[in-house]
Amino acid sequence: MSGLKMKRQLGIRFQLIAGIVIMTLSGIVLIGALSAVIIERTAFNWKVNEAERLVSFLRASYPSETVDPSIGYRHFVRTLKEFGAAEYAIVGPGGRLLAGEAKKREYDGGDVVYSGESLTIKRLGGGWFRGMGDALHVTARLKQSGKDGYMTFTLPLSGASEDLSRVRRFLLIYALLDAVVIVVFGAYFLSRYIVAPIRALDKAATRIAGGNLDERAEAHVDNEVGSLAASFNTMADRLSSEIKSLERANEELNTAQEELLRSSTLAVVGRLAAGIAHEVGNPLGAVNGYLDILARGGLSKDEERDILERSVREVSRIDFIVREFLEISRPASRPLEPVDMNSVVRETVTTLEAHKDFRGIDTAFVLKEGLPPVLIDARKLRQVFMNILMNAAHSFAGVEGAKKVTIESGTETRTVARRRRRDDPRFSPSPERDFVFVRVTDMGSGVSTEAASRIFEPFYTTKGPSMGTGLGLFVSQSIINTYGGEITLSSSEGAGASFTVSLPVPVEKA
Ligand SMILES: Nc1ncnc2c1ncn2[C@@H]1O[C@H](COP(=O)(O)OP(=O)(O)OP(=O)(O)O)[C@@H](O)[C@H]1O
Ligand SMILES: [Mg+2]
Known part of the structure; x- marks a missing residue:
């Protein structure tokens, strides 16, 4: 199946719904991802705040020299444990370990998320694409009798991370449900208000193009x-x-x-x-x-x-x-045979040369050899040439000078005008056809415009009753018309006349 046909078959409904699905899903995924990031950030910041608050609280309860330090540290450590802190250490002035395990003051690695004069919070693990991280590492300065000490502890983030993945799962399910709802409703509204009316239009337009002019589009929706x-x-x-x-x-x-x-x-x-x-x-x-x-x-x-x-x-x-x-x-009594117009006109001239009216006529042949044969009764074609040649001979009556008759032949392509309606199945706008023609030109008296309009009428003659009946050209034209050809005259008074007999070249059947 070609790509075009495939596309046509998928149709506007599929294309629109696919568009909606892609847009909805990408929208929801983007918004979901943004929400997840915001929630993660908020949770993380909250954790950092919690660490800060814890440090403030611990500083406030840092035992002074007057109180029994062991009681103070126990309380201190209990609070740390309550908050889930691990790997803690309290280091007094001069690097004396007061509680927990000995720790370096600074943790190597991790991203600094808070850095103040007396407090540094680092994130261990996590980052932009790795989620919230594993733990917060806190280092805070402690002061006792104006001397510096410090405490360090880690606050695990695993609990918050679990909460966060629950939120992510919820967001994913919510996005999928959203997509289903939007696609179902979107498809319904699209179908009802856009696709169905467009289809109705398409169907009506196709039927009208097919000739059913009474077809109308059934699309009663209140929109464009x-x-x-x-x-x-x-x-x-x-x-x-x-x-x-x-x-x-x-x-x-x-x-x-x-x-x-x-x-x-x-x-x-x-x-x-x-x-x-x-x-x-x-x-x-x-x-x-x-x-x-x-x-x-x-x-x-x-x-x-x-x-x-x-x-x-x-x-x-x-x-x-x-x-x-x-x-x-x-009607034509004899079966039609292919006839060479050159031979027929030559034979006719030979026959006429013996006739008394043709005496003294000088004939010149300009014939194109190898003409395609035409279908006509040769006897009738001879009759036509005979009349035209005799008329040419008679046209010299009373005219001085050489009595020259030129006989030319050739082929030409012509557009055959047909009087047919456009919806006629046989109609073709410009049927070109090849014709073979023989033209007889004399330098005789010529034909006046008035005579030219009547010359093919029966009984029109300028010759006396004993010379002509005026039927020659009328009969000749009837004969040639019967075989699909025509006789045309081109002449002006006093300048001779030229009669052209043309017959169609038979169309070869495929
Ligand atoms: N070559 C020509 N030159 C001048 N006039 C012509 C020529 N051919 C025909 N005519 C005119 O057309 C008329 C009609 O010709 P058409 O051949 O039909 O009849 P006709 O020659 O008069 O009589 P018919 O042919 O019956 O003996 C002629 O009488 C003549 O006036
Ligand atoms: Mg005649």
Whole structure:
């Protein structure tokens, strides 16, 4: 398990409680240690005071020369023993041992804890880290008839040390109990007022991020986390209503777009129907007239043949138009094969060179070799090139100078715009695709802006009825669109025109 996941699983509750435990324990240990030191100091000072008091008392009862010294010393020694003093010695003037064992006046070693003119108290053992110590060693000056003597004794500290370790044990147990109480209550309050509301917030935020906009944080506590949860809920309300209104707006936009598409489609269909009615209606009217004349009779054989030939021409025109439309609406009948656009355009030019309209045209090829193949019906692609090349040839009508047509090819990457909603699983923000293109550029009459806007419409033609139907570019565009490509025009009047046919390179399936 990764460290991050582990941390996440431990969660805020564990981290906070661990923090509390560490802080509480260290606080209690520090305070406990401080209390132990203070108590130890106090007890020690009290012991030192006791030693001082004992010395004062003994000095007061130090036997004078007038009293029987042996009685005085006995009393003296009894008092010392009552206080638990050990290793005592009373030394008179001139170093005469009056009671106890002979002792040096000063004790070697030990720390001096009190040092006065006539009194020195040393601590034996103990210290900062070793506790109170084992005993106090006292040396006090005694005066008799103006002559110096002294007494020395030790006061054991063992009793006080035992008291002190009892206090320490009590402090330890008290600290542990304290820690348990603080942790239990701390955990409860943390959990109730901080952890639980934060968890509720976290859960709500995760659900909202997952798309459930109606989720809210259930954290009713009267503190900052509670008001954070309340603000979060308000924010979620706003977000949800904004998103809903955006969705509504989007839906309306889509409906409007569909409506627009439908009405513009209707307009195109209407224009198309009118065009067909007009284009088919004219030859049909002519045939009707011819049939009338024939029905009336009284014509010579030659006249009858002439009228029949005219009728056949008109019917052929109707037949051509109907076939073109059938061609558009018919689905691709042959299985698609990979086609090299260079070869198709070369073949088309070769075929066209024999055509009378193409005579005198100078073609130049700037083809990029090794183009990726495209998927299209080669027969239909030839039909498209045929129309564009014938249009180029016709554009030189009435134009002086060389009749040059340049044919280029190549590849390019383009962003395919898609009209799709963002929540559509097939949506990808910028689908880049490779395209193969063939561009036919002529130096003919060019196309005016007005004509350019109508050039792909059915029946739009500037050629006479016997020259064109105006279906060439319309049909070509339908064909290329069917295969995922497009035809674009770039032109200005009087400066030639350039038609680009581009088809997508098939995407290799993984
Ligand atoms: N290369 C070009 N230069 C100038 N004008 C052009 C060019 N290509 C097309 N046009 C204009 O666009 C019109 C429509 O062309 P389109 O190929 O659709 O029909 P058409 O050539 O008139 O008739 P059809 O192709 O059915 O015989 C043409 O009549 C012509 O005015
Ligand atoms: Mg044409």
